[in-house]
Amino acid sequence: MSEKNERRPLPDPASAELRGLISDAETRAVYDVLYQAREEPLAMPAIRERVSALTGKSNLQMDRRLRSLRTHFDVPARRVPEKRNLFVYPLLGWNPDADKRTTRKNIPGSVRALVHHTYGNRCAACGRTPKDDQVKLVIDHMVPLDLGGTNDPENLQLLCDEDNHDKQALFADHQENADALRKSLSLPEVHLRIGELLKAMAGEDVPKELIVLVAREENNGDPTKRMRELRSLGWIIKNSQRKKGRRVLSFYRLEHWEPWPPGGPQAAVVRLERARRRAKRAQKAPSGTDLRSTAVE
Ligand SMILES: [Zn+2]
Incomplete structure (x- = not known):
């Protein structure tokens, strides 16, 4: 650990020093937000919101940008007391030793x-x-x-x-999928991460644990819901269960996939859900004419 590094003042977000370290403007915007919030570190939703306001972009790959900041700076995740899944991200200084x-x-x-x-x-x-x-x-x-x-x-x-x-046995069994796992983990959206892993392992039974791993969602996420969402995009995914010792193992097998929609799967899923809710509301509150025509039928 280098003492010199620890005492070195942090670069100003607008400085040439920061631009020299980080070429990506969005990553510098993340730094800017963390820098402004040094006194009162923010949780991810607030960071995301402020970075979006600075860059005019939504759908930012925050995980990847945070990782790249961490190669230079010390940005730990601090759990908020009493809230198991809420973290704030203080910018503490230079990273004394990335390795x-x-x-x-x-x-x-x-x-x-x-x-x-x-x-x-x-x-x-x-x-x-x-x-x-x-x-x-x-x-x-x-x-x-x-x-x-x-x-x-x-x-x-x-x-x-x-x-x-x-868990170790599971990863030992899937050594040959390590590259696919690594690639999936680097993708920005949950549906991309799950979908690309399923594609890389198409036709194979993919254990639920691997889906949960690449989903990277709190409380192990909701794989059933994610599969439903992928199916709503036209994917065919079969689910199966097998008993092994004291537990029931769950697997997903990809049988058909569709190209990712323009704008990304997350946005497409949101659009579909909105349309479904609108259709439901229309059914619940039919106009007078609709009622009559239904009655006649
Ligand atoms: Zn246990």
């Missing part, structure tokens, strides 16, 4: 303690505890380090030995 984030042994004790506290000393998968169930808990990287996961607290969870073992 430190990416090895398992460098999870600081304070972060380990935080993870144990957040998960109430329970396995995130089965809910068992050392006290009641005599299980041993380990800290797990939700996105594994070799797939680009970090030691940031939002990527860490507690798993019991057994669930941790199952």
Whole structure:
């Protein structure tokens, strides 16, 4: 760790120094927002909103931009007390050593303690505890380090030995899909991430756990809902279940896919939902003529 780096003042958002470090204007806008909010760090929705206001663009790839900022600057995710899934992102200074984030042994004790506290000393998968169930808990990287996961607290969870073992076995079984997983994880929208993984593994049974991994949504997301949304875009995805030991495993198999709609899948899904709601309202409140014609039929 370099002392010099820690004391070096942060560059002004409009400075040539920052432009020299970061060529992408949107990433500099993220820096600008974090820089202005140093005293009172913001959560992601507020950051996104302000960056959109600065750049005039929505649909920004915030995860990727934050990752690229973190190669230069120290921007930890801090959990808001009492709110398990809310994080604020303080811009603390220069990143003293970017490489430190990416090895398992460098999870600081304070972060380990935080993870144990957040998960109430329970396995995130089965809910068992050392006290009641005599299980041993380990800290797990939700996105594994070799797939680009970090030691940031939002990527860490507690798993019991057994669930941790199952997860490692799952990734060992899918070694050949590592590139597809890495590529999916780098995409900006949840439907793209899930859809591109399904495409890369088309015709194979893709375990739900891999879908949850690339979805990168809070509380393991809602894979059933995401599959429904992809189906609404014309995709054919078969779901199957298989029993394995004490649990039921769920798989998704892609049988047909459609090109991504212009403007991206997220916007298309929102449009479809809006149209469906309008159609429902029209059905509920028919005009007098409609009533009569229905009665005649
Ligand atoms: Zn467990």
